[in-house]
Every structure is written in C-alpha cells, then in structure tokens.
Amino acid sequence: MEAERWGIALSLGLLCTVLSVLSARGFVRFAKNHDRHQVMWAVGLSFGAAATSLELLAYLGIVSSPLLQAYVFFSAAIVGVLSLGALRAFHRVLWNRTYIGYIGASLATVAFYTVRTPMSASMVQAGVISGNPPLLLLVLSSLVTVPATIVLLTACVMSLRRSFRWRGLMMLAGASVLGAGGAFYIASFPVILYYAEFVGIVLLFFGLVDLSRWSILAPAPARSPQHRPG
Numbered sequence: 001m002e003a004e005r006w007g008i009a010l011s012l013g014l015l016c017t018v019l020s021v022l023s024a025r026g027f028v029r030f031a032k033n034h035d036r037h038q039v040m041w042a043v044g045l046s047f048g049a050a051a052t053s054l055e056l057l058a059y060l061g062i063v064s065s066p067l068l069q070a071y072v073f074f075s076a077a078i079v080g081v082l083s084l085g086a087l088r089a090f091h092r093v094l095w096n097r098t099y100i101g102y103i104g105a106s107l108a109t110v111a112f113y114t115v116r117t118p119m120s121a122s123m124v125q126a127g128v129i130s131g132n133p134p135l136l137l138l139v140l141s142s143l144v145t146v147p148a149t150i151v152l153l154t155a156c157v158m159s160l161r162r163s164f165r166w167r168g169l170m171m172l173a174g175a176s177v178l179g180a181g182g183a184f185y186i187a188s189f190p191v192i193l194y195y196a197e198f199v200g201i202v203l204l205f206f207g208l209v210d211l212s213r214w215s216i217l218a219p220a221p222a223r224s225p226q227h228r229p230g
Helices: 002-033 036-059 065-089 093-116 135-162 166-186 191-208
Strands: none
Touching (some): 036 065, 135 166
C-alpha cells in the first residue's frame, strides 16, 4: 500500500509538472505574438496546474481551509478562462465582450463567496478532496462551468464546420471531458474531476497548438557548386 500511495503522489506531481510546462509555453507564445486568446489558454492551464498541486498537497495530508477554498475556485475557473480563449471562433464583437464581462463577474462572485465560506477538513477523505462545498458555491460554480462548456463545445463545432481537422476533434473531446467532470463533481462524484481536469485540458491544449512546430527539422544539405567548364 505504501508503494501505491507514493505512486499516486508521484502521478499527481507529474500531472502538475506537465500542466505547468504547457502553461509556461502558452505564456511564452503570448510574449511573442501578444495574442490575448493565447494568454487565456495559458492562464486556464495554470489554473489546472494549481488545482492539481492542491490535490497533491491534500493527498499528502496537508489540508487547510484556505487550500480547500482555493481548490473550489480553481475548479470553477479552469473551464471559464479556457472558454475565453475559444472566443476566437466567434466573430461577433459585442457578443464576445458581453460574454467576457459575464465570465469575469461570475468568477469574481465565486471568488468573493469562496473566500467568505470556511471549508471543513472533512471535505478530504483518504487524501481525496471528495466532500462537496456548500450548496451556494456549487450553484455559483455552475453559473461559470455550464455556459463556459457550452461556449467551448460551440466553438469546437464551428471550427469543425469550417475545417475538419483532427485538432478540432481533440478540442471537442477536451471540452466534453471537462464539462462532464464538472457535472460529476456537482453530482457528488468529485474523484472523476481529477482525471477530467488533466485529460480535458491536455486535449484542449494539443488541439490548439500545432505540434508540428515542435519538431526540429534537419537542415537541407548544401548543394555543391557546379564547376563550369573553363
């Protein structure tokens, strides 16, 4: 059992590291091209890394009310922020601005009530954050996760209709996994959210990023100059 325990802890640490690297890459790309959609994906991935790190701390027995409060907020903010990165698919400026304002206000409301609501250590069972937060926070979180999931799915469908690509399919699958994970969390199956967070975010990110740019192409061999007859 001890080996299994450390194996799970190592897996959580590895997932956190992978998400952190992916997030850092997104910020680097934003620094180069100043694409605000890119930075939203990077921030969403960083929230995923933060949530996974809190899951690791809880599994190792480090539990406190602020830690649980932060976890509840990150669980709601992941999908909300990622949906802002998907607004590129919509070409309606007024609608996009309205949605950005809605998500911003909703996340601020979740953050406000999360900070004001103490979390009991009983939420953690056998190292797993398995207890649901108060009903108010679940309702407020759904005001973020439900429309955000709809936006992500709609953006993926629109992208697929314009150009059928495997990357679009990965984005659609990632949005579906994240949405399902949030639904299971609200329905008192929070353990599934752990896997949904990582699998969904990774699928979304690799659907967004062109992996071919990561490859290192060998330089073409130089052509030897042809000798002209003298």
